[in-house]
Amino acid sequence: xxxxxxxxxxxxxxxxxxIAPDIFEVRDDDFLYILNETxxxxxxxxxxxxxxxxxxxxxxxxxx
Amino acid sequence: xxxxxxxxxxxxxSLAGLNAAEALRRDGFEGPVTLIGAEDHPxxxxxxxxxxxxxxxxxxxxxxxxxxxxxxxxxxEARFGLRATGLDLDARELALHTGETVSFDxxxxxxxxxxxxxxxxxxxxxxxxxxxxxxxxxxxxxxxxAPQRVVVVGAGFIGAEVAATARGRGLEVTVVEALPTPLGxxxxxxxxSVCAEVHRDHGVxxxxxVGVDRIEGDHRVERVVLSDGATVDAxxxxxxxxxxxxxxxxxxxxxxxxxxxxxxxxxxxxxxVTAAGDVARWPNQLFGETMRVEHWDNAAAQGAHxxxxxxxxxxxxxxxxxxxxxxxxxxxxxxxxRVRPDDDVRVVNGSVDERRFAAIYGRAGRIxxxxxxxxxxxxxxxxxxxxxxASFAEALAAxx
Numbered sequence: 001x002x003x004x005x006x007x008x009x010x011x012x013x014x015x016x017x018x019i020a021p022d023i024f025e026v027r028d029d030d031f032l033y034i035l036n037e038t039x040x041x042x043x044x045x046x047x048x049x050x051x052x053x054x055x056x057x058x059x060x061x062x063x064x
Numbered sequence: 065x066x067x068x069x070x071x072x073x074x075x076x077x078s079l080a081g082l083n084a085a086e087a088l089r090r091d092g093f094e095g096p097v098t099l100i101g102a103e104d105h106p107x108x109x110x111x112x113x114x115x116x117x118x119x120x121x122x123x124x125x126x127x128x129x130x131x132x133x134x135x136x137x138x139x140x141e142a143r144f145g146l147r148a149t150g151l152d153l154d155a156r157e158l159a160l161h162t163g164e165t166v167s168f169d170x171x172x173x174x175x176x177x178x179x180x181x182x183x184x185x186x187x188x189x190x191x192x193x194x195x196x197x198x199x200x201x202x203x204x205x206x207x208x209x210a211p212q213r214v215v216v217v218g219a220g221f222i223g224a225e226v227a228a229t230a231r232g233r234g235l236e237v238t239v240v241e242a243l244p245t246p247l248g249x250x251x252x253x254x255x256x257s258v259c260a261e262v263h264r265d266h267g268v269x270x271x272x273x274v275g276v277d278r279i280e281g282d283h284r285v286e287r288v289v290l291s292d293g294a295t296v297d298a299x300x301x302x303x304x305x306x307x308x309x310x311x312x313x314x315x316x317x318x319x320x321x322x323x324x325x326x327x328x329x330x331x332x333x334x335x336x337v338t339a340a341g342d343v344a345r346w347p348n349q350l351f352g353e354t355m356r357v358e359h360w361d362n363a364a365a366q367g368a369h370x371x372x373x374x375x376x377x378x379x380x381x382x383x384x385x386x387x388x389x390x391x392x393x394x395x396x397x398x399x400x401x402r403v404r405p406d407d408d409v410r411v412v413n414g415s416v417d418e419r420r421f422a423a424i425y426g427r428a429g430r431i432x433x434x435x436x437x438x439x440x441x442x443x444x445x446x447x448x449x450x451x452x453x454a455s456f457a458e459a460l461a462a463x464x
Contacts, residue, residue, distance in 0.1 A: 011389075011391070011396070012396065012440050013389050013396075013398070013440055014440035014441055014443065014444040015361070015444070017440075017441060017444050018444035018445075018447060018448060025441070026440045026441045026444075027441065028420075028439075028441070030396070030438055030440070053361075053364070053365070055111070055360055055361065055364075055389070057129075
């Protein structure tokens, strides 16, 4: 599983960071950083929740 | 007692309704799902309507949440342009404005809310509210016609975003707010004042503590007369004075109404009937308080919850920490929690003067909320503390 963020859509609301702070981090420069682009299958349900809850639908999962 | 419905009908095809439909399919529900919406458009996202679409940066298609093909792929029957006018719980039938009657088994009520309007402005062109895509495009056309001045009535979040977008287009903007401090009843006076200063820094003529007496014009709006007798010339007026939940169609149906559709803690309204989104009032057990929440995040999450509740009686209470964001100028304002204006407010990170800060709210020894100006990371971390029921002292001591 590879995480893809469309940074043109991302508005740094940090919803993903609340769900998976070990994978996503919005820093004080207001930008989102992906801390782990290729998390393991154990993280899939949390990443899927990030995909669903993102207010801008900016996150997707590649490499299924 | 109650069994899983054979079919689910969702009334209301905006964010809550769409999330309900999608959650049913995600959770493996195989029966028929019907999504009925009053507007002619497939579900679209409302936040961009006061920002990117209104600014002209986005064409309206970009705000779409889905399209007819995607709905077909999910085997969701979508019926748009149909307004529900009545509900018969015994016969399990809906009445539509066309006179048609629709049978249902499971039902999600997600009819949302509509804008309050100013009396006496019917038929006066140039006077707008902003809720729907059609509202947005009508307002956008007026803003593109290079008006001399835009008057925004109400300095709530919608009014503030419209003012910011209009300033971004280089237009002269006056905002009229009845309260002495914008958002004072939400954020308290100290933080409301920060919001006021943001507008003034961006050249908005902000008038506070004064109401609107009337809006005048001959066919087209010409001026706004304030309660102190002052007049403001205006080519375009945007009224942002709150919303009213769409519950009239449920009067006499047996569904309990009280500024919204009254639900239990799990979003259940009646047997195999749930409600979600701006129209739903429910006891949020995390706060020990009954609430109706008009935020994007709530509509999405509650829509999914209301759908799951239909499928599984064991679905627990819906008890989120309400959260929203508002983008104004170059600031991202976020509020999470359930704050009151007289809560204790402490700035815990950043600088109010630079308008990059996080402040937390506390009451009765507990953290009740967090406000961020360009501090999404802090908002989400304090939001987690609110969810855990942390004490105010613990939150103050946290180092994020």
